[in-house]
Amino acid sequence: MTSAPAIGTLTVDFIGEEYVVQPGDEFTIGREGDLSIDENPYLHRHFLRLAVEYDMWWLSNVGSLLSATVSDGTGQVQAWLAPGARLPIVFPVMHVMFSAGSTTYDFTIRTEADWFNTSTSGAALSSATTVMPVTLTRTQRQLVLALAEGVLTQSVPGRGAIPASADAAKRLGWSMTTFNRKLDNVCDKLDKLGVPGLRGGPGRLATGRRARLVEYAIASHLVSVDDLPLLDDAGSESD
Incomplete structure (x- = not known):
């Protein structure tokens, strides 16, 4: 039986500035918090939260209006994180993108644990969508x-x-x-x-x-x- 990866630290990278989050800590992202994104009035004071639960890192949307788009490092798997929803951090690299008003923001989460590898066919989260080929005119x-x-x-x-x-x-x-x-x-x-x-x-x-x-x-x-x-x-x- 394969043992679960050990819980390591998380690294949040926003515009080149890195924040290291230790297990046992909570990390908040928004207009205020551990990562203060912007003074944009359309952005929640506390929008996203990173914390360990059930021996895994989780990304939670603690806002009431905004949603976030979360994808793995390859863009093959994508989840839409609505208010009140959360998802486990299961890929070594995850990109987070969200909009507040007419401004779109993005940052990257890196973890030491590698629960899934998107090069493996069918790897997906229960709350995520495996991106299907799209043909546009x-x-x-x-x-x-x-x-x-x-x-x-x-x-x-x-x-x-x-x-x-x-x-x-x-x-x-x-x-x-x-x-x-x-x-x-x-x-x-x-x-x-x-x-x-x-x-x-x-x-x-x-x-x-x-x-x-x-x-x-x-x-x-x-x-x-x-x-x-x-x-x-x-x-x-x-x-």
């Missing part, structure tokens, strides 16, 4: 890139801006009608593949949907900096 990819450009090219590491729909449509040279239609198409496509947080509903603001789309696209490596030249070919509203 040229204009759908351009739409995602227009929304993700500020995060992909962030001038301040760990912090990027998501444009308003009108600004993204202008960047692409599209009408708002075309932009909204293509945004609906992309979100519907991903929703059918099981990606949470993209389907609109009562009380769901468009800003939240755009942020979730950017988080998913970057965390799953659906788009990258290498794809940005496609924006220079924008202007046509047809695929």
